[in-house]
Amino acid sequence: MMNGTKTDNAFDLLEELEYRGLLQQVTHREQLQEKLATEQVKLYCGFDPTADSLHIGHLLPVLILRHFQRAGHRPIALVGGGTGLIGDPSGRTTERSLNSDDTVAAWTNALKGQLSRFLDFSDESGAKLVSNYEWLGPMDIITFLRDIGKNFTVNYMLAKDSVDSRLANGISFTEFSYMILQSYDFYRLHADHGCSLQIGGSDQWGNITAGLDLIGKMGGGDAFGLTVPLVTKSDGKKFGKSESGAVWLDRSKTSVYAFYQFWINTDDNDVIKFLKYFTFLSREQISELEQELSERPEKRAAQRELAREVTRLVHGDEAVVSAEKITQALFSGDVTQLSEDELVEALGDMPTTVVTGEEESPLLELLITVQAAPSRRQARQDIESGAVYINGQRETATDFVLTAEHRLHGKYVVLRRGKKNYYLVKFE
Template sequence: MELLKDLEYRGLINQVTDADGLEKQLSEGQMTLYCGFDPTADSLHIGHLLTVLTLRRFQLAGHKPLALVGGATGLIGDPSGKKAERTLNEQEIVQLWSDRIKGQLSQFLDFEGESAAKAVNNFDWIGKLDIITFLRDVGKNFGLNYMLAKDSVESRITSGISFTEFSYMILQSYDFLHLYENENCRLQIGGSDQWGNITAGLELIRKSTEEEAKAFGFTIPLVTKSDGTKFGKSEGGAIWLDAEKTSPYEFYQFLINTDDRDVVKFLKYFTFLTPAEIDELEKELETAPEKRTAQKRLAEEVTKLVHGEDSLKQAIRISGALFSGEISSLSAEEIKQGFKDVPSYECKEEEISLLDLLIASKIAPSKRQGREDIQNGAIYINGERCIELDRQMTSEDRIEGQFTIIRRGKKKYFLIKY
């Protein structure tokens, strides 16, 4: 399927500055495009994934993506979509985060071959600008009224915006001009909240070059759920692409719990399944929603893409063990992932009675309640029901010598650490 038609099918086109002109340019051969990622944290999150994968779709169609890490703009702060001023980070922190994000981007883009992607950092050119050059050669191209009319600025006028964040639009525009002149970059893509910054960049290119500028802007919809809330958040916070911040199991669970109303849209957004495959999953969703086949496929495809085949298998294994109650089949590493957020207790005793452990870990509020729970079969040790009042907990009850999982009732899990 032709690239723009595929993007349209997937709902990935929000705004384009010149759709006909862009289509013509794409059809004439390889085009260089870029998208910027400011290092405001040490990892990208799932909300960034849509723009990263859109870059990948362009690359698979034969075009050259530039992944720009904002080592300079990350020091300033983008006011887009923010109600208050960002906290400014130290340069060393921003540099560290820039390197980590650059590494994450390499997971999704191919940096070898004819359409090899290239990672660039805008600190390399913005960091060299002196204030006089910036004001005379760049800033003079921006009218104050023009900037005040942009949504990213206008939305902050009442709450307040510093000159620092006000200048962000000019810096991002300069990025586009620099890449236009030095990398033959003709297209900038970004989320819909970047439309003002992107069109400002096009205006700077037009004013700064003698030739008729052939540059384009393209935005992708911001991902929202059917209930109107922002995609990418869970009870524990953001869903990160870094496995240390959001485990593959948590990542998989977030996706498998997608609402029926959202799953087809997300299959189009985040997977490389064909339209025929997606249509088939949509039909099954309509006829047998209880099977959650579409959600399982979404979780499998995206978890594998972000974390790899082995991590996907591990996430599925943890999910299966928790559903079946066969906890003893899990490894210590899988226990860490699957029980990351359950109440825990560190036991320093080599041997302790089950009843005393229930009290010490506050699984049971009293010995009387603890005895009742054991006698009524409400206590499970590593998935196995225990009704022995005199049960002693020993090293035999520890998974890889590190953990014991105690369940009280049907759903209340507790992690005992040693």
């Protein structure tokens, strides 16, 4: 760890990142390595507020900042209150929709809160939160063109992948200028805060190197760039998407249980890579899990540890306990031990039917109402064959009637048909 001005030379942070597969590109590696070993380095990563929450696609660069902070360096989380009004063309084939000032400001505040879960902002030597609206907002067009824009040739900008890949479909001047704004961010953080390293996804390489060039033209000084790989899955499917859409870090957008399930369903071919990427487990721990995966893959020990560690990192210890409790309840079928919040979270993605004004509900009719069976004949057959469960208990009587005493927390009944088809009934 850092003693204020110097790091422990026995620990090579870049080598650690390389072991974890987190080092894609780096400028002047030997000089950066020396600087990291002898100084407290300030580094930054930018996060544009394109929604009111980060998603797991943002998680990797956030964790890189955490790796640096754990090694004694000082991260700056730059929230793009200014650039969020423009839109980054990197990694996109179409123009972004522009959002209002108020919307971007609200999203900026939401992202600031989320970033504080991962980085320690507790004292003056800790991490720092900055919005680039601070310097981009007041800037006039003449200053932008004369003092900054003159340092970029159009040919230079056209050669960057983030721009070149968009030329076929067209790119507005607004998004074309994004590279200049991000470069100016790096320059301002370098000049005002002593920040000498920018990190980002590999699609940001062109913007990062443009920032290095601008710093060189506007005064110089030590400055470096580092990118992490874009996360890919072995089956070719896009990382960060579940069946219900993007996996968010905000539990109101992606429940803790759904978040946990995303990670526990990781393919065997990806799980060790993701343990290196998304956890802070030691090499010895990861090696043991890799051996366990090789010898007893059916135990899914690596997946369970991945789900625990990432859920704990994002949502805390209590969330892990709750997610595992819900998982066990759905596996066994016994949902009676779940709290009301856990029950709703467990079945949040399941079909939900609201029933009003009913004191008693014949099971046969209820199965048709919730669309668990297409007809009375099929419903009767399912009940008689033992395929229907009420709150985890098998029911084989076709004349069974549900009453208020069957309602969990006074208002819910969980119907299950077969092993995995759940239906939540809410009585009002």
